Amino acid sequence: xxxxxxxxxxxxxxxxxxxxxxxxxxxxxxxxxxxxxxxxxxxxxxxxxxxxxxxxxxxxxxxxxxxxxxxxxxxxxxxxxxxxxxxxxxxxxxxxxxxxxxxxxxxxxxxx
Amino acid sequence: xxxxxxxxxxxxxxxxxxxxxxxxxxxxxxxxxxxxxxxxxxxxxxxxxxxxxxxxxxxxxxxxxxxxxxxxxxxxxxxxxxxxxxxxxxxxxxxxxxxxxxxxxxxxxxxxxxxxxxxxxxxxxxxxxxxxxxxxxxxxxxxxxxxxxxxxxxxxxxxxxxxxxxxxxxxxxxxxxxxxxxxxxxxxxxxxxxxxxxxxxxxxxxxxxxxxxxxxxxxxxxxxxxxxxxxxxxxxxxxxxxxxxxxxxxxxxxxxxxxxxxxxxxxxxxxxxxxxxxxxxxxxxxxxxxxxxxxxxxxxxxxxxxxxxxxxxxxxxxxxxxxxxxxxxxxxxxxxxxxxxxxxxxxxxxxxxxxxxxxxxxxxxxxxxxxxxxxxxxxxxxxxxxxxxxxxxxxxxxxxxxxxxxxxxxxxxxxxxxxxxxxxxxxxxxxxxxxxxxxxxxxxxxxxxxxxxxxxxxxxxxxxxxxxxxxxxxxxxxxxxxxxxxxxxxxxxxxxxxxxxxxxxxxxxxxxxxxxxxxxxxxxxxxxxxxxxxxxxxxxxxxxxxxxxxxxxxxxxxxxxxxxxxxxxxxxxxxxxxxxxxxxxxxxxxxxxxxxxxxxxxxxxxxxxxxxxxxxxxxxxxxxxxxxxxxxxxxxxxxxxxxxxxxxxxxxxxxxxxxxxxxxxxxxxxxxxxxxxxxxxxxxxxxxxxxxxxxxxxxxxxx
Numbered sequence: 076x077x078x079x080x081x082x083x084x085x086x087x088x089x090x091x092x093x094x095x096x097x098x099x100x101x102x103x104x105x106x107x108x109x110x111x112x113x114x115x116x117x118x119x120x121x122x123x124x125x126x127x128x129x130x131x132x133x134x135x136x137x138x139x140x141x142x143x144x145x146x147x148x149x150x151x152x153x154x155x156x157x158x159x160x161x162x163x164x165x166x167x168x169x170x171x172x173x174x175x176x177x178x179x180x181x182x183x184x185x186x187x
Numbered sequence: 188x189x190x191x192x193x194x195x196x197x198x199x200x201x202x203x204x205x206x207x208x209x210x211x212x213x214x215x216x217x218x219x220x221x222x223x224x225x226x227x228x229x230x231x232x233x234x235x236x237x238x239x240x241x242x243x244x245x246x247x248x249x250x251x252x253x254x255x256x257x258x259x260x261x262x263x264x265x266x267x268x269x270x271x272x273x274x275x276x277x278x279x280x281x282x283x284x285x286x287x288x289x290x291x292x293x294x295x296x297x298x299x300x301x302x303x304x305x306x307x308x309x310x311x312x313x314x315x316x317x318x319x320x321x322x323x324x325x326x327x328x329x330x331x332x333x334x335x336x337x338x339x340x341x342x343x344x345x346x347x348x349x350x351x352x353x354x355x356x357x358x359x360x361x362x363x364x365x366x367x368x369x370x371x372x373x374x375x376x377x378x379x380x381x382x383x384x385x386x387x388x389x390x391x392x393x394x395x396x397x398x399x400x401x402x403x404x405x406x407x408x409x410x411x412x413x414x415x416x417x418x419x420x421x422x423x424x425x426x427x428x429x430x431x432x433x434x435x436x437x438x439x440x441x442x443x444x445x446x447x448x449x450x451x452x453x454x455x456x457x458x459x460x461x462x463x464x465x466x467x468x469x470x471x472x473x474x475x476x477x478x479x480x481x482x483x484x485x486x487x488x489x490x491x492x493x494x495x496x497x498x499x500x501x502x503x504x505x506x507x508x509x510x511x512x513x514x515x516x517x518x519x520x521x522x523x524x525x526x527x528x529x530x531x532x533x534x535x536x537x538x539x540x541x542x543x544x545x546x547x548x549x550x551x552x553x554x555x556x557x558x559x560x561x562x563x564x565x566x567x568x569x570x571x572x573x574x575x576x577x578x579x580x581x582x583x584x585x586x587x588x589x590x591x592x593x594x595x596x597x598x599x600x601x602x603x604x605x606x607x608x609x610x611x612x613x614x615x616x617x618x619x620x621x622x623x624x625x626x627x628x629x630x631x632x633x634x635x636x637x638x639x640x641x642x643x644x645x646x647x648x649x650x651x652x653x654x655x656x657x658x659x660x661x662x663x664x665x666x667x668x669x670x671x672x673x674x675x676x677x678x679x680x681x682x683x684x685x686x687x688x689x690x691x692x693x694x695x696x697x698x699x700x701x702x703x704x705x706x707x708x709x710x711x712x713x714x715x716x717x718x719x720x721x722x723x724x725x726x727x728x729x730x731x732x733x734x735x736x737x738x739x740x741x742x743x744x745x746x747x748x749x750x751x752x753x754x755x756x757x758x759x760x761x762x763x764x765x766x767x768x769x770x771x772x773x774x775x776x777x778x779x780x781x782x783x784x785x786x787x788x789x790x791x792x793x794x795x796x797x798x799x800x801x802x803x804x805x806x807x808x809x810x811x812x813x814x815x816x817x818x819x820x821x822x823x824x825x826x827x828x829x830x831x832x833x834x835x836x837x838x839x840x841x842x843x844x845x846x847x848x849x850x851x852x853x854x855x856x857x858x859x860x861x862x863x864x865x866x867x868x869x870x871x872x873x874x875x876x877x878x879x880x881x882x883x884x885x886x887x888x889x890x
Contacts (some may be wrong), residue, residue: 076632084632087639094646101650107679107712109738109753114760116748120809134839140810183811 125185128166129159139180146171160186215252215264216304218290222850226286226307227253228266229322233331233425234278237362239269242690246270246278249303253283265302267293270309278315280331281323288313291850294874300469330422334358340564344575349582352381356550356582357557359383359424366691368586371593373532376521376539377546380585383424385433385479386547390554392417392437410445414438428463428470429479435459436483456483474531478524485523485617490516492624510544517543522617526610529602533704536599542592549585556581601700601733603707606648612641649707654678656879657756658787662819662844663702664870665694668722669846671794671819672702673785677755681713683783683794688725695726700733702875713738713751717796718780742781757787762806762813769801777822778802784815790880793838795821803834813837816885817878820845820860824852824869832859842885844876845869 126135128150136147146169153169160166163184167177218224228250239245247269255262268286270278278284288309298304309315321328338358341350348365355361361369361381372378379386395416399409414437421434436455443450460480463470470476493515499508517540529535556577564571592598605613616637622629659674665686673681686694703711711734716724718741730736740751742764749761763782771778780796793815798806799822806813807830818838824845827835843860845852848871860867868876868887877888 076630080632080636084636084639087636087643091639091643091646094643094650097650098646101678102710105677105679106710106737107677107753107755109713109751111745112750112752113748114750116760116809116812120811125811140807 121182126183128163128184128186129154139183141176141179162186213255213260213262215255215262215266216292218255218262222289223313224255224286224288224290224307225257226250226255226262226266226288227259227318228268228284228286229253230278230280230282230284231265231323233280233334234276235360235362236276238690239271243271244273244276246275248278248280250284250286264304266290267298267303267306268309268315269306270313270315271311272309272315275309275315278317279320279328279335281321281328282317283319283322285316285318286313288315289850291848292872297473300467300473327422330419334423336565337561340561340571344560344564344571345579348586349579352582352586353553353557353578355381356383356387356553357561359427359430368589371589374534374536374538374599375542375546375589375592376528376536376599377542377589377592379429379478380546380550382429382475383427384429385436385483386550387554388417388420388430388433388437390551391420391558392441394555394558407445410441414441428473428475431463432456432459432476432479432483435462452487453484456480456487474527477527477531481523481527482520486516486519489519489522489621489624492621493519496624513544513547514540517541517547526605526613529605530610531604533601533604533701534599535602538592538595538598542589545588546585549581549588553578553581553585601704603649603704604701605645608644609641609648612637612644616641652707656881658785658790658792658880659877660785660792660817660880661702661875661877662846662868662870663698664874665698665726665846666848666871667823667851668694668725669717669796669819669823670694670699670726671846672699672706674706674708675754675757679712679754680708680710681715681754681759682711682730683715683781684717684723684796685714685726685730687722688728689721693726693729695729699726699730703730703734708734710735710737712754713740715745715781715783716741717783717794718742718776720776720797723780723797740781742779745781757785760784760786760812762793762809763796763798763802765805771799771801774799782806784812787880788883790883790885791815792817792819792878792880793840794819797822800828800830804830807833807837810837815840817842817844820856823847824856826853826855827859835859836863839863840865842878842887843867844878847871 126139133144133147133151136142136150137144139147142150149171150166150169154160157168163181163186164177166172166184167174215226230248231251232249234246234248236244236246247267249265250268252262252264252266254260268288270288286307286309288307290305290307293299293304293306338354338360341353341357344350345353348368351361351363351365352368355364359382364381369378369381372381392413395413396409399413414434417434417437421430424430436452436459439455439458440450440452443455463476494512497511497515499511499515520543521537521539525535556574560571560574560578563574616634619629619634619637623631623634654674654676656674657676661672661674663670663672663686668686669684670686671683673683682699685699688694703709711730714727714730714736716727716739718724731739745751745761747762747765751759751761760783761781762784764779769775769778777797777799778801780798780802782796782798782802783794785792785794791814793813795818803821813834815838818835818840820843821831824847841864843865845867847869849869850871852869852871857867868889870876873889875890877890879886879888
């Protein structure tokens with residue numbers, strides 16, 4: 076065995092040991108600790124559901140309870156015609172949204 | 188042209204094959220992929236009778252299509268036919284039949300290599316009627332009739348598990364053998380004993396030659412007659428690759444001997460290989476082909492060297508000498524097939540070296556006594572009973588031995604399917620080590636270097652795998668059922684459901700475990716059993732038993748409002764069942780199944796398990812939470828009520844995944860989804876569906 080060959084063997088053994096070490100480390104370090112938390116889903120729902128009435132599209136409005144695609148289209152048309160809503164309750168001016176419907180959706184709307 | 192007729196003939200044949208395969212559109216795979224069809228076809232295999240996974244009696248065979256549809260337009264190509272009608276049990280090879288049945292697409296690569304792309308199932312609404320009997324080869328038909336006689340004889344005298352094993356060992360039909368027993372043969376590396384392999388052909392050739400010597404038949408006559416008997420045996424067993432290989436090799440060796448030619452065994456192997464590949468080039472990628480050739484090559488190359496190392500030539504004691512030689516052969520065979528078994532079966536079984544010694548010995552006894560039993564049974568049935576006892580004893584001993592070996596510690600371990608670099612470097616190392624046995628101009632440390640290179644490739648290949656995704660979600664194709672794998676950027680993972688477990692088919696073992704091994708996953712951080720129906724929970728036992736499962740969740744320890752944190756880059760929200768579980772007669776499990784939402788950044792996936800109207804209606808109160816980019820559709824894509832339609836609208840996904848056979852999914856549902864601009868993918872049609880989420884971008888992959 077020449078000196079070079081010895082070096083090659085030693086290098087390969089070293090590399091192998093390093094590889095095994097990294098493998099072992101990876102298998103034992105990355106174990107996530109899972110936790111089950113209780114969250115306030117109603118709060119999250121409100122946040123995710125809030126619709127910005129001045130930027131929302133017809134599709135966004137259509138996801139609100141009691142609002143179909145036709146009514147959603149009318150809201151967008153109204154906004155295009157009369158400009159941005161300054162307050163939430165202004166949406167009642169759109170024909171088809173009465174007091175009842177407004178009560179159902181008002182929590183999901185924000186103006187900004 | 189005149190000078191090179193062979194060359195131009197070759198070009199013409201190439202063009203012909205290409206035209207047949209690509210331009211002629213009447214291949215059966217180009218017709219309807221699902222639904223009802225009419226088909227006329229010739230039966231080209233011996234029909235196999237078996238009990239299917241649900242315990243129904245079935246008969247299956249391969250048929251070559253002749254025409255398709257009520258108008259009988261011409262068709263070609265092979266189909267696998269399964270019939271549940273009792274009167275179809277009388278079908279045999281060579282029948283020309285009219286089939287009405289349901290067709291479906293087959294995707295298994297081993298079937299594709301045999302040119303089979305579709306299946307036809309005949310149940311109550313369909314039928315098979317015989318138009319004409321007796322097409323096909325007369326020789327083959329008579330051999331199959333003879334085989335049927337033998338099969339009945341075996342069942343008559345050996346009705347238990349022993350009879351099933353003997354049918355497998357002698358006639359090449361192992362569908363009747365219990366799955367658990369088959370698994371033990373696989374684990375101990377002795378499954379080649381159940382599948383007819385080259386070894387059987389060798390034993391049978393040896394028995395024929397010994398018998399003819401006993402009756403003073405001239406040697407040359409024996410050497411010319413035995414190949415014909417072997418060919419008949421090969422046809423009888425269905426002529427799989429290893430048998431064809433061994434028959435060709437044995438025949439060429441014997442005929443060579445008959446004419447006093449010097450025989451070179453590697454040359455005979457080459458001849459057999461060329462013959463097999465000429466018939467079907469795709470066979471090169473077949474597990475049976477690879478195992479058969481690798482075993483023979485490595486026994487020829489390594490066994491003599493190992494025998495010298497073990498000192499076989501110096502033993503006076505013949506028993507010890509025999510044992511040492513067996514170990515040398517067994518060891519040589521095992522070295523040669525390690526990468527192939529790892530690649531196809533994700534397993535390395537060191538116990539195979541030991542297990543094969545008694546197994547092969549017992550196999551010779553079983554084949555010899557089995558042949559005597561069958562020939563006595565055909566000629567003098569009243570004596571057969573006594574010989575059946577001997578066969579039964581040997582088979583019982585084989586089963587016992589295999590069971591003992593499979594229960595040994597470190598008998599076998601599972602591995603990922605090896606990649607090309609690992610396989611090639613392993614064979615280089617093996618060749619180098621083999622050469623040192625013969626002290627050819629190679630030193631031991633050269634072999635050591637080759638071995639170290641292989642080990643480095645194997646270890647670093649696992650370490651350096653890059654994960655270029657935040658979340659990787661794979662809906663596995665488990666027929667009717669759910670099994671979804673979630674992988675995260677840090678290598679942690681979770682499994683939602685594990686498919687069904689029915690007699691002879693455990694999706695956990697058959698689909699999910701191989702997938703996990705192919706992803707090099709040994710630890711599962713969480714398993715979710717959405718509910719206790721078999722098509723969701725059935726395969727979970729196998730996974731929990733064979734993998735390192737850290738957390739187990741189900742619809743009883745999780746409920747609405749829970750959030751599971753700890754995975755890198757994603758959280759899992761639980762949307763169902765609610766605090767107070769739904770009460771529903773008949774669909775209680777379904778209504779209370781776990782609905783999970785995986786949220787990563789602004790993107791989200793929702794998995795709806797099997798929820799129905801009640802659960803969907805109560806979730807409609809949370810349209811914001813429901814909105815998701817990808818949905819795993821509820822209840823295998825069954826049709827929806829009005830509530831379900833609103834539910835889908837609220838989720839408003841752009842990608843819908845359905846885990847079900849293609850024929851089961853409601854057409855109406857697919858249309859609704861497509862109308863709302865949602866792309867629909869179905870496991871039964873598209874196979875495993877992978878959705879990768881990377882930096883907010885969604886990318887789909889199929890395999």
